[in-house]
Amino acid sequence: MCRPKGSDQQVKGLSSGLSAIEASSGLVLTEKDPSAPSPSANPERRRLTSIPLTYFDASKNDPDGSTQCILLPGMKEAIYAQFGFPLRIPRLPSPAHCLKHVDGAGLGMFATRAIGAGDLICSERPLFLGPGAWVYAGARVPVGDAMSQLFQEWDEFMKIAVDRMEPEKQDAYRALANSHLHDGSPALIGILRTNGFSVSGELRKVFPSLPKDELSLFTAIGEVLSRVNHSCRPNANILMDMPSFSLQLVALRPIAAGEEITVSYTNVMGTHAERQRKLAPYGFTCTCHTCVNPALSDDRRRQLKSLQHFLTREYFDGWLNPRSSLPDDHWPKKLQEVRQLVQEEGLYETAIWSDYLARLRDVFAALGDQEKVFRCCRTILDIYSATDAYVVPEARQSAAAMYAAPSDFGFWGKKATSRPESAEKEADV
Numbered sequence: 001m002c003r004p005k006g007s008d009q010q011v012k013g014l015s016s017g018l019s020a021i022e023a024s025s026g027l028v029l030t031e032k033d034p035s036a037p038s039p040s041a042n043p044e045r046r047r048l049t050s051i052p053l054t055y056f057d058a059s060k061n062d063p064d065g066s067t068q069c070i071l072l073p074g075m076k077e078a079i080y081a082q083f084g085f086p087l088r089i090p091r092l093p094s095p096a097h098c099l100k101h102v103d104g105a106g107l108g109m110f111a112t113r114a115i116g117a118g119d120l121i122c123s124e125r126p127l128f129l130g131p132g133a134w135v136y137a138g139a140r141v142p143v144g145d146a147m148s149q150l151f152q153e154w155d156e157f158m159k160i161a162v163d164r165m166e167p168e169k170q171d172a173y174r175a176l177a178n179s180h181l182h183d184g185s186p187a188l189i190g191i192l193r194t195n196g197f198s199v200s201g202e203l204r205k206v207f208p209s210l211p212k213d214e215l216s217l218f219t220a221i222g223e224v225l226s227r228v229n230h231s232c233r234p235n236a237n238i239l240m241d242m243p244s245f246s247l248q249l250v251a252l253r254p255i256a257a258g259e260e261i262t263v264s265y266t267n268v269m270g271t272h273a274e275r276q277r278k279l280a281p282y283g284f285t286c287t288c289h290t291c292v293n294p295a296l297s298d299d300r301r302r303q304l305k306s307l308q309h310f311l312t313r314e315y316f317d318g319w320l321n322p323r324s325s326l327p328d329d330h331w332p333k334k335l336q337e338v339r340q341l342v343q344e345e346g347l348y349e350t351a352i353w354s355d356y357l358a359r360l361r362d363v364f365a366a367l368g369d370q371e372k373v374f375r376c377c378r379t380i381l382d383i384y385s386a387t388d389a390y391v392v393p394e395a396r397q398s399a400a401a402m403y404a405a406p407s408d409f410g411f412w413g414k415k416a417t418s419r420p421e422s423a424e425k426e427a428d429v
């Protein structure tokens with residue numbers, strides 16, 4: 001069948017697929033209450049489209065390429081409504097990475113030079129972006145007849161999406177790893193299930209009505225970035241930059257030349273057993289530094305969770321209060337414990353680390369130490385640039401405001417006469 005290039009295509013037949021997965025898994029995937037419609041209420045209206053548009057006259061095409069997307073009603077318009085969309089994809093003057101064979105893990109990505117925390121490592125326009133709920137649900141429920149039917153149905157959509165890609169992009173998609181060769185997944189679906197990264201948080205920034213339930217997950221695949229291997233102590237994170245509609249790999253901490261660049265495919269705060277269970281559908285057993293000694297790692301992560309409540313503003317305010325009955329060093333010592341555990345476990349992508357940095361910044365502001373406040377602020381902003389999807393706007397504004405004028409904050413210098421020894425030791429952020 002001949003289709004005009006760049007046109008949108010109606011994606012039909014999803015309802016029966018969703019009903020099938022509901023029947024097999026007990027999950028509620030379709031809207032039941034017609035009086036409370038949501039963007040996913042009518043899956044029949046999802047559209048297959050190219051972003052940016054492609055033309056028969058290739059000279060008119062976006063030089064950064066185009067992504068095949070399956071989107072909800074209104075989502076495409078919201079993406080195009082961004083100022084100046086699409087912005088050029090940021091590129092490095094020279095590559096900071098290379099792809100190399102890794103024993104037992106196919107290709108992996110390695111740093112070709114030293115990379116700083118918060119630095120962009122690699123960016124690309126995704127090959128595909130679309131709903132991922134059925135992908136994740138598929139990983140959680142047994143593959144029975146109903147799932148097979150759903151996969152076959154989605155395989156038809158993926159065939160259309162892949163067929164719309166440029167020939168070399170079609171080859172790139174088909175060359176990606178597939179860890180679902182023996183569970184009934186058709187090849188194109190298996191590749192999507194193996195290589196997709198969640199982009200729901202980023203999509204929600206331009207399309208706020210995207211529900212926050214796991215059935216509204218969206219996933220994207222990158223020709224290069226889907227090659228990055230997993231670690232439970234990742235040194236980088238992949239995010240979707242919506243203004244340039246690009247996947248971007250950003251360093252979470254300094255990375256040495258020659259070091260493998262890794263991201264996490266699962267919640268790094270889970271226990272060893274939970275992580276391995278979540279990673280099983282990817283067809284490997286993680287043997288990262290953390291997984292080599294699971295008892296020690298589980299204990300440290302449990303300790304971290306138990307310390308998390310010390311990172312609230314409430315504890316900082318208590319520390320500031322001159323009538324507090326606690327020794328001046330009590331709370332800063334708790335911060336020190338958090339820092340040590342995060343560093344031992346390599347958990348720089350977690351909210352615990354950015355919350356810790358924010359409280360440390362507040363401590364130095366209360367001590368009136370401008371240089372250390374600035375260092376904390378720079379580290380926080382580096383982390384925020386690497387974990388963009390999880391950062392609430394208020395936290396980013398607060399970090400930027402403190403960086404611009406630390407002495408404007410009400411607690412500036414309030415503890416200037418008190419310099420707890422443990423806070424001094426924290427200086428090297």
Ligand SMILES: [Zn+2]
Pocket residue numbers: 231232233286287288289290291
């Ligand atoms: Zn691991």
